[in-house]
Amino acid sequence: MIQSNGRKRVVISNVSPQIEGGQYPAKAVENETITVSADVFSDGHDEIDARVLFKHQDEQEWSSASMAFTVNDCWVAVLKLETKGFYQFKVQGWVDHFTTWQKGLQKKYEAGQDVNVELQIGAGLIRQAAEYAADPDKIELLNYHAGLQTQGDTASAVLTALSGELSAVMRRYRDEDLVSTYPQTMLIEVERKKAAFSTWYELFPRSAAPEPGKHGTFNDVKKLLPRVAKMGFDVLYFPPIHPIGEKNRKGKNNTLTPGSEDPGSPWAIGNRVGGHKAIHPQLGTLNDFKSLVNEARKLNIEVAMDIAYQCAPDHPYVKEHPQWFRWRPDGSVQYAENPPKKYEDILPINFETEDWENLWQELKSVVDYWIGQGVTIFRIDNPHTKAFSFWEWMIREVRKTNPEVIFLAEAFTRPLLMERLAKAGFNQSYTYFTWRNTKYELEEYMRELTKTDMRYIFRPNFWPNTPDILSPFLSWGGENAHILRLVLAATLSSSYGIYGPVYEFCVNTPHPGKEEYTDNEKYEIKHWDWDQYTRIKEIIARVNIIRKNNPALHTTWNLEFAESSSDQIICYGKADPESKNNLIVVVNLDPYNTHGAHVKIPLWQLGIRPGVPYTVRDLLSGSRYRWQDEWNYVQLNPYEMPAHIFRVEQ
Secondary structure (H helix, E strand, O other): OOOOOOOOOEEEEEEEOOEOOOOEOEEEEOOEEEEEEEEEEEOOOOOEEEEEEEEEOOOOOOEEEEOEEOOOOEEEEEEEEOOOEEEEEEEEEEEOHHHHHHHHHHHHHHOOOOOHHHHHHHHHHHHHHHHHOOOOHHHHHHHHHHHHHHOOOHHHHHHHHOOHHHHHHHOOOOOHHHOEEOOOOEEEEEEOHHHOOEEEEEOOHHHOOOOOOOOOOHHHHHHHHHHHHHOOOOEEEEOOOOOEOOOOOOOHHHOOOOOOOOOOOOOOEOEOOEOOOOOOHHHOOHHHHHHHHHHHHHOOOEEEEEEOOEEOOOOHHHHHOHHHOOEOOOOOEOOEEEOOEEEOOOEEOOOOOOOHHHHHHHHHHHHHHHHHOOOOEEEEEOHHHOOHHHHHHHHHHHHHHOOOOEEEEEOOOOHHHHHHHHHHOOOEEOOOHHHOOOHHHHHHHHHHHHOOHHHHOOOEEEOOOEOOEOOHHHHHHHHHHHHHHHHHHHHHOOEEEEEHHHHHOOOOOEOOOOOOEOOOOOOOOOOOOOOOOOHHHHHHHHHHHHHHHOHHHOOOOOOEEEEEOOOOEEEEEEEEOOOOEEEEEEEEOOOOOOEEEEEEOOOOOOOOOOOOOEEEEEOOOOOEEEEOOOEEEEEEOOOOOOEEEEEEEO
């Protein structure tokens, strides 16, 4: 059987971004540029052309963006999508007979050949294009057509035929019957800016009381909001705020024998008072929580809630919906385990239950409930231990009515699982940054995140520490390690966060044999001297101001590494072409020793002209240095400051 489109000669392949053949959307945020690329080619030597058609979900008509040839038959177009929601796009290509004719005409004319017939062929192509065109292009094309046929001066006719003005008009029209279209239509989801640029501070509300020995409240946290805002954070994240299970409650340092005053782990959710839609009575009332959320918004801070789909043994779900759990032969429920860790105070939910539809609806209703209380950001605990199909459904359904909601996946697990969660709809993701310490490790990991298709699905949120994780580097590296890791997190990734109080007060004593804090706040109430001065706190505030004031740090994808003559000195640049904001970051990865290195600045990526001197101003110290060309020398003493954040001032 002969194909009906057999006249189409252009082949289109390797369209990007393409997430599993268009099954999932690529990610972007408002006004972010996103590059669409494809291999577009044809048989023979004819010139070809290509374009991207795109439209928002609420639009009827397609918009068009011309693609540009780069190398090896790869064509690209840069789109800047301004409206939140889903966009469709498709790639088209065709043989460009007019450009092919122009090049042939020029060669023959320059070779001294008779081109009168060639001019007649060109006039025919122009006449054909005029049939598709609308006024005023139609009139202009007909004038060109007449001019090529009647002009007696061959040189003038050739000059007219090769004019850029004629080429621009002709590129807008083609025989659509000869246009090849890639068979799949792809998706891009455009989200609000905070999905890509956010600065998180985590604290336990129960440790917010100003007096030692007291249980903190939401009203206590409200008094800390100006402090959090002054430090430059725009997301305040709480561990679970629900009633804590009384059965199998954990004591200090995760002991199985708690004392009567031990508050238990907030992640052991639910008791006779209530479950995931209830508030721990000692934290305050629902009105107190809503008041806190509203006060935070006045300071441009959004409160992020922890959603942990798991239950304490005395959670109401266990009694009301026993079919949602796995029961063992002895009548007990299997508690959660992550060997060698055991969580005797937590019961995992069985996502293979035959009652899965009711389970899904109830779990979604938890998120819906807290959205109703003003929460728009959720950190999801251990999402990789729940069904991927549930996340796809739940996130899609929530964002249909609340597209502003952001979900952060707390998943320190295998790479494919983390990628799948991002495809399922999670807007941000925890990462392996915590364990990437050497220059080689950091550069390789960042290239994986920014120079592959991961860039279109996986938005990293870098955390140097969490309540569960105290890395050995922070433990043995002390204050200097905390500072250099903070600078790395805040400048490599456009979203980062810290488990706040212990970080700014440099608490770094590990539990013996484990990568976690001893006397962990997960199991006891702490008292912090919130007014205490620390060097780290001052640097955190300064770094966050730098992040806010420099658009080059508002994206992760513009990262370009610089060569360095020392394995202990890492250097990279970030540029924002629109604002002409160019930064160079240099970090000493050794928290104990001074290191110097020659670094090769990526001039082209940073918009710096070779041979022209330029000034770099350190935004951390205020110092200025005069540099020229690619190679320049840096030296960092970690006890003074382990990093430079240079702004290029040409």
